[in-house]
Amino acid sequence: MGRTQIKKKSTFIDMTAMSDVTVLLLTFFMLTSAFVKKEPVTVNTPASVSEIKIPEKNVLQILIDPEGKVFMSLDKQQDMQAVLESMGDEYDIKFTPEQEKRFIVSSTFGVPIGSMQQYLNLPEEQRDKVLKNQGIPCDSTDNQFKSWVRNARAANADLRIAIKADASTPYSVIKNVMNSLQDLRENRYNLITTLKGSSEE
Known part of the structure; x- marks a missing residue:
C-alpha cells in the first residue's frame, strides 16, 4: 500500500495590512505630538504639588537661567514678526527681510x-553660542524686558505669560521680573514647576 504525501502549506504572510497600520500610527503620532522648544540654557525648575497645566497656544514664556539672564519665546510666528517690527519702531532699528526671517524661526530670543x-546676521550655530551668554536687559537703567512684553501683548491680546526659572536663580532677579510685569499691569502669570515625583509640568 502506497504512502500518501501531504502537501506542505505555504508560510507566506501578507504584511501589507500591517504596513498600512504602522504608517497610519506613525502619521497620527507625528501630527498630535508637541515639539519641545530648543532653549539656550538648561533650567532645573523647582518642585511643587500644583497640577495646573500650561496652555499649549498663545504663550509668552519667560526663561530665567541660574545666573539671572532673561530670555523669551512666543509660540506663533506672526506674533514673533509683529513684536520684532514694533521693537524696531520703538528703538528706531530697521531689520532686513532676512533678519526678520531668522528671528521668526528662532525658538527663543534674548539679546539686547x-x-x-x-546677532541675526550670524550663522545659526554661532547664534546658539552667543545667545546663552546674552539675555534681555531687565534692570532699572535699561529695562528692555518691559518693551518686549508690552509689544508682545499689543501683538496678541490673548497671550498667557509663563515664567520658567531655575531653582537656584536668585529671588531678587525673579522679583525684578515680576515687578516689571506689575508695572505693565500684567498681574496674571503662571510659574512653571516640576511636579513632585514626576516630569516637568
Whole structure:
C-alpha cells in the first residue's frame, strides 16, 4: 500500500495590512505630538504639588537661567514678526527681510535690542553660542524686558505669560521680573514647576 504525501502549506504572510497600520500610527503620532522648544540654557525648575497645566497656544514664556539672564519665546510666528517690527519702531532699528526671517524661526530670543541686527546676521550655530551668554536687559537703567512684553501683548491680546526659572536663580532677579510685569499691569502669570515625583509640568 502506497504512502500518501501531504502537501506542505505555504508560510507566506501578507504584511501589507500591517504596513498600512504602522504608517497610519506613525502619521497620527507625528501630527498630535508637541515639539519641545530648543532653549539656550538648561533650567532645573523647582518642585511643587500644583497640577495646573500650561496652555499649549498663545504663550509668552519667560526663561530665567541660574545666573539671572532673561530670555523669551512666543509660540506663533506672526506674533514673533509683529513684536520684532514694533521693537524696531520703538528703538528706531530697521531689520532686513532676512533678519526678520531668522528671528521668526528662532525658538527663543534674548539679546539686547541694540545687538539684535548683529546677532541675526550670524550663522545659526554661532547664534546658539552667543545667545546663552546674552539675555534681555531687565534692570532699572535699561529695562528692555518691559518693551518686549508690552509689544508682545499689543501683538496678541490673548497671550498667557509663563515664567520658567531655575531653582537656584536668585529671588531678587525673579522679583525684578515680576515687578516689571506689575508695572505693565500684567498681574496674571503662571510659574512653571516640576511636579513632585514626576516630569516637568
